[in-house]
Amino acid sequence: MSKGKWVTMKDVADLAQVGTITVSRVLRTPEKVTEAKRKRVQKAIRELGYVPDNTAGALSSSKSRVFGAIVSTINDSVFAQTLDSLSSTLRAAGYELLLTSTNYDPDVEEDALRALLARRPDGIVLTSTSHSAEVAKLLQSVNIPVVEIWQLPPAPLDIAVGFSNFQAACDMAHHLISKGRRNIAFLGGHEPRNERGRRRREGYAAALNQAGMGPAMWPNEDQDLRSGIELGSAFFEECLKEDPQLDAVMCVSDQVAVGVLCEARRRGVEVPGDIAVSGFGGFEISSPSGFDLTTIAIPGYDIGVASAKALLDPETARANKIIDVGYRLVERGTA
Amino acid sequence: MSKGKWVTMKDVADLAQVGTITVSRVLRTPEKVTEAKRKRVQKAIRELGYVPDNTAGALSSSKSRVFGAIVSTINDSVFAQTLDSLSSTLRAAGYELLLTSTNYDPDVEEDALRALLARRPDGIVLTSTSHSAEVAKLLQSVNIPVVEIWQLPPAPLDIAVGFSNFQAACDMAHHLISKGRRNIAFLGGHEPRNERGRRRREGYAAALNQAGMGPAMWPNEDQDLRSGIELGSAFFEECLKEDPQLDAVMCVSDQVAVGVLCEARRRGVEVPGDIAVSGFGGFEISSPSGFDLTTIAIPGYDIGVASAKALLDPETARANKIIDVGYRLVERGTA
DNA sequence: CTGTTTTATGGTATCGATACCAGACTTGAT
DNA sequence: ATCAAGTCTGGTATCGATACCATAAAACAG
Numbered sequence: 134m135s136k137g138k139w140v141t142m143k144d145v146a147d148l149a150q151v152g153t154i155t156v157s158r159v160l161r162t163p164e165k166v167t168e169a170k171r172k173r174v175q176k177a178i179r180e181l182g183y184v185p186d187n188t189a190g191a192l193s194s195s196k197s198r199v200f201g202a203i204v205s206t207i208n209d210s211v212f213a214q215t216l217d218s219l220s221s222t223l224r225a226a227g228y229e230l231l232l233t234s235t236n237y238d239p240d241v242e243e244d245a246l247r248a249l250l251a252r253r254p255d256g257i258v259l260t261s262t263s264h265s266a267e268v269a270k271l272l273q274s275v276n277i278p279v280v281e282i283w284q285l286p287p288a289p290l291d292i293a294v295g296f297s298n299f300q301a302a303c304d305m306a307h308h309l310i311s312k313g314r315r316n317i318a319f320l321g322g323h324e325p326r327n328e329r330g331r332r333r334r335e336g337y338a339a340a341l342n343q344a345g346m347g348p349a350m351w352p353n354e355d356q357d358l359r360s361g362i363e364l365g366s367a368f369f370e371e372c373l374k375e376d377p378q379l380d381a382v383m384c385v386s387d388q389v390a391v392g393v394l395c396e397a398r399r400r401g402v403e404v405p406g407d408i409a410v411s412g413f414g415g416f417e418i419s420s421p422s423g424f425d426l427t428t429i430a431i432p433g434y435d436i437g438v439a440s441a442k443a444l445l446d447p448e449t450a451r452a453n454k455i456i457d458v459g460y461r462l463v464e465r466g467t468a
Numbered sequence: 469m470s471k472g473k474w475v476t477m478k479d480v481a482d483l484a485q486v487g488t489i490t491v492s493r494v495l496r497t498p499e500k501v502t503e504a505k506r507k508r509v510q511k512a513i514r515e516l517g518y519v520p521d522n523t524a525g526a527l528s529s530s531k532s533r534v535f536g537a538i539v540s541t542i543n544d545s546v547f548a549q550t551l552d553s554l555s556s557t558l559r560a561a562g563y564e565l566l567l568t569s570t571n572y573d574p575d576v577e578e579d580a581l582r583a584l585l586a587r588r589p590d591g592i593v594l595t596s597t598s599h600s601a602e603v604a605k606l607l608q609s610v611n612i613p614v615v616e617i618w619q620l621p622p623a624p625l626d627i628a629v630g631f632s633n634f635q636a637a638c639d640m641a642h643h644l645i646s647k648g649r650r651n652i653a654f655l656g657g658h659e660p661r662n663e664r665g666r667r668r669r670e671g672y673a674a675a676l677n678q679a680g681m682g683p684a685m686w687p688n689e690d691q692d693l694r695s696g697i698e699l700g701s702a703f704f705e706e707c708l709k710e711d712p713q714l715d716a717v718m719c720v721s722d723q724v725a726v727g728v729l730c731e732a733r734r735r736g737v738e739v740p741g742d743i744a745v746s747g748f749g750g751f752e753i754s755s756p757s758g759f760d761l762t763t764i765a766i767p768g769y770d771i772g773v774a775s776a777k778a779l780l781d782p783e784t785a786r787a788n789k790i791i792d793v794g795y796r797l798v799e800r801g802t803a
Numbered sequence: 804c805t806g807t808t809t810t811a812t813g814g815t816a817t818c819g820a821t822a823c824c825a826g827a828c829t830t831g832a833t
Numbered sequence: 834a835t836c837a838a839g840t841c842t843g844g845t846a847t848c849g850a851t852a853c854c855a856t857a858a859a860a861c862a863g
Binding site: 139229 | 564696727
C-alpha cells in the first residue's frame with residue numbers, strides 16, 4: 134500500500150487466489166461464499182489495507198449509495214438536529230450524505246441540484262418546497278426518491294416529512310388569545326424564500342382573523358432581514374412604539390424570542406406580566422434552564438430519522454406521501 | 469429524457485454530431501473547442517437535459533471532485549458556520565462536500581473514514597485531532613490533503629487550520645484576573661474526546677497557576693456531561709455552594725455561559741457586580757442585542773474558507789502546515 | 804448410479820466518462 | 834505553392850467495480 138496508489142479488488146483477489154467477483158461477493162453478500170474462501174479474502178483485505186472504490190461500484194451497479202441534501206442553511210441551528218439524525222441513520226445503513234446549502238437563494242438551488250445529480254445520488258432531501266420550474270422538472274425527471282422536509286406542501290413532489298407550520302402558529306396564537314392577550318404582534322423575518330416563516334405568519338394572521346382580532350401587526354414587509362436575536366431585539370422596540378397596548382409578541386423562532394426577552398429585560402418590561410412572549414422551535418435555549426420559553430417543540434430528530442427511512446424505502450413511504458411528525462405546544466414561563 | 473434513464477454523453481454527441489470527447493471538452497475546457505461546435509454541443513445538452521455523470525468521470529480521471537468532512541457534531545452550532553463557508557467555497561470551485569458526524573465516538577470515526585475513503589475524495593477535513601492508530605495510518609497512506617480544523621495540533625498530520633484554544637482560554641483567564649477577580653471557576657463538560665474543551669480548561673489552569681492563584685475549580689472530572697445551557701445552569705449552583713467567595717465563572721462555551729447567566733438571574737445574582745461571566749465562541753447569543761457576553765470570538769467563517777483553500781491548493785498550504793486564523797477577546801458587559 | 808436441481812465460482816462485457824495518441828485541418832512563413 | 838508548427842477532433846483503451854452468463858462442483862431424488 135504505497136502512497137498514492139490504491140489497492141484494487143484484483144490485488145486482493147490475486148493474493149487470496151480467487152476471482153475478483155468472489156471478493157466483491159465477500160463484501161456485499163458474504164453468505165454466498167464458502168467459509169474457507171471468505172476467510173481467505175477477508176485476511177487478504179486486511180493485509181493489503183484494501184478500501185473498496187465505490188465510484189467504480191456506483192458506475193457498474195448504478196447505485197451510488199449516496200443521498201444528496203439541499204438545505205437552505207446550516208448556519209443557524211434549525212436543521213442541525215435533523216441533519217445529524219439523517220446522516221447517522223443513513224450511515225448505519227451504509228449510505229453517505231452529500232450536503233449543500235443554498236442560503237435561501239433559488240439560483241443556487243438549481244446549480245446545487247445539478248451538481249448533486251451529477252453524483253447520481255440514490256435520493257434527495259430538500260428543505261425548501263417552492264422550486265423554480267427548472268428544478269421541479271429536473272426532480273421529476275429523475276427516478277429517485279425526493280423528500281421535502283420541515284414542511285407539508287399541499288402537493289409534494291414525491292414524499293414530504295414535516296409538520297404544519299401554519300397549524301402550529303395558529304395553535305400558538307390561539308393559546309395567547311386564550312391567555313387573555315388581545316394585542317398580539319408577530320415578529321419574523323421576511324426572507325422571501327423562507328416558506329416556513331411565511332406559513333407561520335399566515336397561521337398567526339388566520340388565527341387572529343378567526344378570533345375577530347386585528348389588525349395583525351408585524352414588521353414592515355419590505356424589511357428583508359434574517360430572523361435572529363438581533364431582529365427580535367430591534368423590532369421589539371419598534372413594536373412597543375407602534376402599539377403601546379401591546380400585550381404579546383409571537384416570534385417566528387426561539388432565536389427571535391430570545392432577542393425580545395433580552396431587550397425586554399433591558400427595558401424593564403415584565404414577561405409575562407406586561408407582555409407575553411412565545412418562540413418556535415423548541416431549541417435548547419427555550420428550556421427551563423434557559424429562558425423557560427413557551428414555544429412550539431419540533432421533533433427535528435424524528436424528521437431526520439423519518440426522512441432517512443423514506444429514502445431507504447421509498448415504496449412504503451409513498452403509500453402515505455405525507456408523513457406528519459407533528460409538533461407540541463410547550464407552555465412554559467413566558468406565555 | 470424518460471424516467472429512470474439518464475442521458476449519456478454519447479447521446480449528446482450523436483445529436484450534436486460530434487465525438488464524445490468533444491462533449492467532454494465543452495464541459496471541462498470549452499476554450500479548446502471551436503465556437504460552432506461548442507454552441508451545437510451546448511444546445512444539445514440543453515435540449516436533452518443532459519447532466520454529466522461524475523462517478524464515471526471520477527473513475528477515469530481519478531479525481532472525484534468531492535471532499536469528505538468528518539465533524540464531531542453538527543448538532544450544536546459550533547461548526548455550523550465553518551461548514552457553511554466550507555461548503556460554499558468548495559461548491560464555487562466545482563467541488564462537493566460529503567459530510568459525516570461522529571458524535572465524539574472514536575469507533576465511529578474509523579468507520580466513517582473508511583466509508584469516506586471508499587468514495588475516493590480529493591481531500592478530507594477533520595474536526596478532531598486525536599486519532600486512533602488505525603485512523604492515523606489510513607490518513608497517512610492516502611495521498612490526499614488532510615486538514616485538521618478548529619485546533620492547532622502540535623504535529624499536524626498534514627495541514628491544520630485553527631487557533632490556539634489553550635492560548636485563548638489563557639488570555640480570558642488573565643482578562644478576568646486583570647479585572648480584579650480572584651476566585652475563578654471553570655465550567656465545561658468533560659467529554660473525553662472533545663480536545664478543544666480540554667485545551668481550554670488547560671489554558672485556564674495554566675493562567676491561574678501562573679498568577680499564583682488556585683486551587684482552580686471546575687466540575688468534577690468524572691461527570692461526563694455534554695456542554696450546554698443545562699450544564700451551565702446546573703453547575704453554577706454547585707459552584708456557588710462549593711465556594712461562596714466565587715467572583716467569576718469562565719465557561720467553555722457561550723452556551724454554558726448562557727446557562728449560568730439565566731441561573732444567575734433566577735437567583736438574583738448580579739452580573740458582573742457579584743460575579744463575572746465569560747463565554748467562548750462569539751456566537752450570536754453573545755452579541756450586545758443578546759446577552760452582551762464577554763467572550764472569545766472565533767472566526768468560524770474564516771476557518772471554513774481557509775480549509776477550502778487548503779484543500780484546493782494543498783501545496784501552498786503545506787508550506788505553512790499550520791494556518792492560525794486567530795481569535796479575538798471581546799470585552800462586553802458580563803466581565 | 805444416473806439425472807436433475809442447487810450452489811459456488813470465474814470469465815467477460817459493461818457502466819460513462821477521460822487520457823492518450825494519431826490523424827485531419829488551419830494557419831502563417833518562406 | 835509548399836512546408837512546419839500549431840490547433841481541433843475523434844478512435845480506442847482504460848479506470849475498478851458489478852451484472853450476466855456459463856460452467857464446475859455438490860447435493861439430492863429416484
